Amino acid sequence: SQTIHQWPATLVQPVGSPLSLECTVEGTSNPNLYWYRQAAGRGLQLLFYSVGIGQISSEVPQNLSASRPQDRQFILSSKKLLLSDSGFYLCAWSVSMPGEQYFGPGTRLTVT
Amino acid sequence: DAKTTQPNSMESNEEEPVHLPCNHSTISGTDYIHWYRQLPSQGPEYVIHGLTSNVNNRMASLAIAEDRKSSTLILHRATLRDAAVYYCILRDVPNSGYALNFGKGTSLLVTP
Numbered sequence: 001s002q003t004i005h006q007w008p009a010t011l012v013q014p015v016g017s018p019l020s021l022e023c024t025v026e027g028t029s030n031p032n033l034y035w036y037r038q039a040a041g042r043g044l045q046l047l048f049y050s051v052g053i054g055q056i057s058s059e060v061p062q063n064l065s066a067s068r069p070q071d072r073q074f075i076l077s078s079k080k081l082l083l084s085d086s087g088f089y090l091c092a093w094s095v096s097m098p099g100e101q102y103f104g105p106g107t108r109l110t111v112t
Numbered sequence: 113d114a115k116t117t118q119p120n121s122m123e124s125n126e127e128e129p130v131h132l133p134c135n136h137s138t139i140s141g142t143d144y145i146h147w148y149r150q151l152p153s154q155g156p157e158y159v160i161h162g163l164t165s166n167v168n169n170r171m172a173s174l175a176i177a178e179d180r181k182s183s184t185l186i187l188h189r190a191t192l193r194d195a196a197v198y199y200c201i202l203r204d205v206p207n208s209g210y211a212l213n214f215g216k217g218t219s220l221l222v223t224p
Binding site for chain 2: 043044045046059101102104105106108
C-alpha cells in the first residue's frame with residue numbers, strides 16, 4: 001500500500017531563517033506530487049505541483065521554492081522566512097492528474 | 113471548477129446516520145463530485161467521488177440528484193472519529209487545474 005511521509009511534524013523558525021520541508025511517498029512510481037499551505041482559519045492553497053523529476057510548476061508567487069530530486073521525494077524550501085509563511089504545510093500525491101489526492105500528516109510551521 | 117454550497121456546520125448523535133448536503137447548481141456535464149474530510153490537525157482525507165450514479169464505499173455513500181444539481185454524503189453510523197470538516201468539490205476531469213478548491217466545507221460535530 002502507498003504511504004506518504006512528511007517531516008518535521010512541527011517547526012518554529014525565526015523570521016529570515018531558511019526552511020526545508022521534506023515529503024516522500026512509498027509504494028507507487030511516478031506519482032504527481034503537490035505542496036499545499038493552510039493558513040490559520042483559511043482554506044488550502046496549492047503552492048507547487050510536480051508531474052516528474054525536476055518538473056515543478058508554481059501556482060502562487062512567493063518566497064518559497066520546491067524541488068523534486070527523486071521520483072518520490074518532494075522538498076519545499078525558502079531562503080528567508082517571512083511571518084506570513086506560518087501555516088500548516090501539506091504534501092499530497094495522486095496517480096492521475098487530476099484524480100484523488102492523498103495527503104500526508106502535514107508540518108505545522110510557526111515563524112516568529 | 114464550478115462552485116459548491118454547503119452548510120457551515122451540522123451536528124449528529126453518535127451511531128446515527130448523517131446526511132451532509134451539497135448544492136452545485138452550475139455543475140457541468142463533465143464535473144465529478146468529490147468529497148474530502150479533514151480531521152482536526154490532520155491533512156485532508158479522500159472520502160468518495162461520483163459522476164451520475166450513487167456510489168458506495170467502506171467509508172460512506174454518495175447520493176447524487178437526478179439533475180446533478182445537488183448531492184448528499186451519507187455516513188451510515190456516525191462515530192466520534194467522524195467529527196471533521198467535510199468538503200464537497202467539483203472536478204472537471206478533462207479540463208481541471210491541479211488544485212483542489214476546498215472552500216469552507218461543513219464542520220460536523222458528533223456528540224456521544
